[in-house]
Amino acid sequence: AQSVAQPEDQVNVAEGNPLTVKCTYSVSGNPYLFWYVQYPNRGLQFLLKYITGDNLVKGSYGFEAEFNKSQTSFHLKKPSALVSDSALYFCAVRIPAGTALIFGKGTTLSVSS
């Protein structure tokens, strides 16, 4: 069965430091992977996706994600965190042969000044 795991409920980082939000997946075939961010009282915003090609994917707001097939991971990264990056982050994988996405439970990122 397809699944997505975000092992950390919360990640804390100081402003200016690099950040990583972890995601691992289990899916048959080649994965379509996504990252979303949700600010309070808002819907989810699309950040980036991996379908094929370079393992390092660049997205919105300076975020990037690294696809690692052998480790079945798709970690979200940013070289220098901002306080405004504090939000809830979701990893998602497309259901094979379908259009729906399966989401992880989310990771709360807290960036302190």
Added chain:
Amino acid sequence: ETGVTQTPRHLVMGMTNKKSLKCEQHLGHNAMYWYKQSAKKPLELMFVYSLEERVENNSVPSRFSPECPNSSHLFLHLHTLQPEDSALYLCASSQVPAGGYEQYFGPGTRLTVT
């Protein structure tokens, strides 16, 4: 209006009421989705409408019924809800398959069942 809009943004209803949530996408997409977001739980896919598939999550109670009259509009009809149905209901749309399958979300309807 741009993107995906949802109305109302907040809804309080009694257990015997009937109400509907509305979603409209202005992106020219061909697939639309309803999700339920509860505290401390993963997003739950409720319904999918697309040219490729129509999916109903079998675990969704029959007190929720979707309607998709065209590719731009999606409704979620609610009747005789339970307090545990209180949640944020999110609508999303995507362009499949050419669009890459990423979904774009509306701001959600915060539903409280009393």
